[in-house]
Amino acid sequence: xDNIKIFCPASVSNVSCGFDVLGFCLxxxxxxxxxxxxxxKGINISKIIGAxxxxxxxxxxxxxxxxxxxxxLKLNHGFDFQIIKKIKPGSGIGSSAASAAGAVFGIxxxxxxxxxxNELIKFALEGEKHxxxxxxxxxxxxxxxxxxxxxxxxxxxxxxKLPCPKELFVTILHPEIELKTSHARAxxxxxxxxxxxxxxxxxxxxxxxxxxxxxxxxxSRSLKDYIIEPLRSKLIPEFDLLKKTAINSGALGSGIxxxxxxxxxxxxxxxxxxRVGEAMKNVVKNLPIKHKIYVSxxxxxxxxxx
Amino acid sequence: xDNIKIFCPASVSNVSCGFDVLGFCLxxxxxxxxxxxxxxKGINISKIIGAxxxxxxxxxxxxxxxxxxxxxLKLNHGFDFQIIKKIKPGSGIGSSAASAAGAVFGIxxxxxxxxxxNELIKFALEGEKHxxxxxxxxxxxxxxxxxxxxxxxxxxxxxxKLPCPKELFVTILHPEIELKTSHARAxxxxxxxxxxxxxxxxxxxxxxxxxxxxxxxxxSRSLKDYIIEPLRSKLIPEFDLLKKTAINSGALGSGIxxxxxxxxxxxxxxxxxxRVGEAMKNVVKNLPIKHKIYVSxxxxxxxxxx
Numbered sequence: 001x002d003n004i005k006i007f008c009p010a011s012v013s014n015v016s017c018g019f020d021v022l023g024f025c026l027x028x029x030x031x032x033x034x035x036x037x038x039x040x041k042g043i044n045i046s047k048i049i050g051a052x053x054x055x056x057x058x059x060x061x062x063x064x065x066x067x068x069x070x071x072x073l074k075l076n077h078g079f080d081f082q083i084i085k086k087i088k089p090g091s092g093i094g095s096s097a098a099s100a101a102g103a104v105f106g107i108x109x110x111x112x113x114x115x116x117x118n119e120l121i122k123f124a125l126e127g128e129k130h131x132x133x134x135x136x137x138x139x140x141x142x143x144x145x146x147x148x149x150x151x152x153x154x155x156x157x158x159x160x161k162l163p164c165p166k167e168l169f170v171t172i173l174h175p176e177i178e179l180k181t182s183h184a185r186a187x188x189x190x191x192x193x194x195x196x197x198x199x200x201x202x203x204x205x206x207x208x209x210x211x212x213x214x215x216x217x218x219x220s221r222s223l224k225d226y227i228i229e230p231l232r233s234k235l236i237p238e239f240d241l242l243k244k245t246a247i248n249s250g251a252l253g254s255g256i257x258x259x260x261x262x263x264x265x266x267x268x269x270x271x272x273x274x275r276v277g278e279a280m281k282n283v284v285k286n287l288p289i290k291h292k293i294y295v296s297x298x299x300x301x302x303x304x305x306x
Numbered sequence: 307x308d309n310i311k312i313f314c315p316a317s318v319s320n321v322s323c324g325f326d327v328l329g330f331c332l333x334x335x336x337x338x339x340x341x342x343x344x345x346x347k348g349i350n351i352s353k354i355i356g357a358x359x360x361x362x363x364x365x366x367x368x369x370x371x372x373x374x375x376x377x378x379l380k381l382n383h384g385f386d387f388q389i390i391k392k393i394k395p396g397s398g399i400g401s402s403a404a405s406a407a408g409a410v411f412g413i414x415x416x417x418x419x420x421x422x423x424n425e426l427i428k429f430a431l432e433g434e435k436h437x438x439x440x441x442x443x444x445x446x447x448x449x450x451x452x453x454x455x456x457x458x459x460x461x462x463x464x465x466x467k468l469p470c471p472k473e474l475f476v477t478i479l480h481p482e483i484e485l486k487t488s489h490a491r492a493x494x495x496x497x498x499x500x501x502x503x504x505x506x507x508x509x510x511x512x513x514x515x516x517x518x519x520x521x522x523x524x525x526s527r528s529l530k531d532y533i534i535e536p537l538r539s540k541l542i543p544e545f546d547l548l549k550k551t552a553i554n555s556g557a558l559g560s561g562i563x564x565x566x567x568x569x570x571x572x573x574x575x576x577x578x579x580x581r582v583g584e585a586m587k588n589v590v591k592n593l594p595i596k597h598k599i600y601v602s603x604x605x606x607x608x609x610x611x612x
Contacts, residue, residue, distance in 0.1 A: 017507075018507060018511065019503065019504060019507065020504040020507070021504060021507045021508045021511060022511070150508065150511045150512060150515065151508055152508040152509060152511070152512035152524075152527065152528060153505070153508055153509075153527075154504070154508070158508075158512070158527060160511075160512055160515050160524065162515060188500060189500065190499060190500055191497040191498060191499050191500060192497060192498060192500055192503055193496060193497050194494060194495065194496055194497060194498055194533075197325065197498055197503055197506065197533065198325060198326040198327060198460070199459070200503065200507065201323075201324060201325065201326070201327045201506065201507065201510050202327045202456065202457055202458040202459055202460070202464075203458060203459075204507050204510060204511050205324065205327060205328070205456045205458070205466075205510050205511065205513075205514045206456060206458035206464070206466055207511075208511045208514040208515055208518075209456065209466050209468060209514055209518070212514075212515070212518040218458075218466065221458065221459075221464060222458060227500075227503065
């Protein structure tokens with residue numbers, strides 16, 4: 001096999017109560033990447049469509065991740081990348097994770113899969129680090145493993161794939177403003193009240209339980225964030241009203257996707273997820289910002305060759 | 307039914323990564339309580355054996371909890387309590403929770419069970435509040451519901467009973483020094499680094515997952531506490547060595563039981579739990595403090611009439 005085309009899905013991290021540890025993979029929203037083996041060693045990016053990103057292989061998330069996997073191997077050839085960005089960088093739905101995961105997933109396929117999907121995370125993380133100035137696998141894990149994932153330890157990359165109810169659907173509202181992860185991280189407080197740890201722990205534990213037991217009501221009650229959302233939501237136009245609207249329209253819960261500005265809502269059933277999206281769109285229709293709406297099931301397969 | 311005798315089990319709360327939210331119920335370690343209906347209205351404590359506790363019904367945890375349930379009812383009779391304390395107050399294995407739960411469980415039985423076990427928690431909490439000056443159901447929940455429990459919300463008492471692997475056994479080392487919950491709480495810091503929230507979240511989520519999937523290795527990796535243990539362990543003689551000894555002897559993990567001074571260790575299989583206890587006992591045998599060792603399975607039934 002000398003070339004491969006990949007679908008690199010978008011993802012939602014944090015998921016209200018799981019700051020820097022929880023994430024899930026989206027379906028039907030994602031980048032495409034074409035990778036060709038080349039006789040020349042190293043990484044070349046010949047084309048980027050859809051986003052104004054650097055083709056310099058020391059600056060591009062995909063090529064940095066690709067270089068990390070190549071460091072481990074002795075190959076007598078290289079790779080050329082064509083990247084079709086459909087996820088806007090800085091949108092909060094894992095643009096850099098999709099690129100980093102795509103690069104390592106594609107190369108691994110082209111060289112006969114010496115690594116499993118779990119092992120690929122550490123290479124992709126090199127790219128992600130470059131993008132967000134923080135070492136977190138909460139978007140990479142769901143992209144590479146699919147479904148809902150929990151990062152027990154970012155240090156050792158101890159990652160668990162969690163089950164999730166079949167009827168769970170996601171609505172994403174993406175306001176077309178860019179919010180850099182590094183900026184969204186800078187506004188966080190370095191310490192939090194102990195009392196909020198207790199509330200967050202209760203909700204996170206309950207959310208994990210709800211995923212194992214298909215308990216939609218418990219899932220709904222546990223989608224709360226007392227720590228990050230109150231700070232970051234100020235950066236997102238009409239966040240409070242959008243969240244309230246999503247819940248009033250039948251969503252189980254709603255919150256900031258990753259570091260924003262995208263907002264996610266989880267619903268039971270596709271019809272509800274569509275209705276939630278329409279109601280949210282209605283809130284923002286007169287704002288001087290364009291908004292996109294996506295509705296997706298939880299993507300259990302993660303990144304795939306197409 | 308005019309009288310009842312109850313076994314009021316001990317319990318372990320916090321469980322390393324679940325500060326103020328997680329707990330489990332012990333078997334074979336607990337108080338006994340005899341409650342008789344009396345023609346005189348109100349609560350009387352006629353006997354307390356095994357601990358120097360007030361019989362004043364405004365000051366005793368059991369009678370305060372009993373009064374809370376009576377407030378809800380219009381009875382033309384009262385109750386007399388005889389309490390045989392086998393759990394030492396201030397030992398960290400839920401002495402006050404056992405008393406509070408015993409009182410409300412016993413009265414509920416004697417009046418035809420108008421409440422279910424979950425509903426009894428809010429009454430028992432009135433007693434617990436008096437004892438620990440904090441409103442947490444992390445010991446009461448496992449005593450009343452049995453097994454492992456998670457308190458999603460202490461405010462609304464949204465409580466989930468978690469499954470747990472059948473071969474899970476507990477070793478308790480109880481140094482016979484009293485450590486008041488209020489004192490152990492006072493030494494905690496009011497705020498914690500955000501970074502520690504992430505580590506604690508990862509471990510708590512993983513622990514809940516491990517309980518659902520019977521994954522002993524994951525359970526072991528997730529029994530970590532970066533927030534509370536470093537502070538409270540200083541109050542417990544030889545804590546670090548005891549913990550290390552427990553783990554080196556085969557325990558999956560070890561930590562402070564509740565607010566201490568008792569230390570718990572979780573093991574796969576009774577034989578390992580016994581071996582862990584013997585090794586821990588060996589560490590403290592020359593200390594000028596008496597220590598008790600208990601080995602128990604997880605008590606799935608919780609509090610019971612005997």
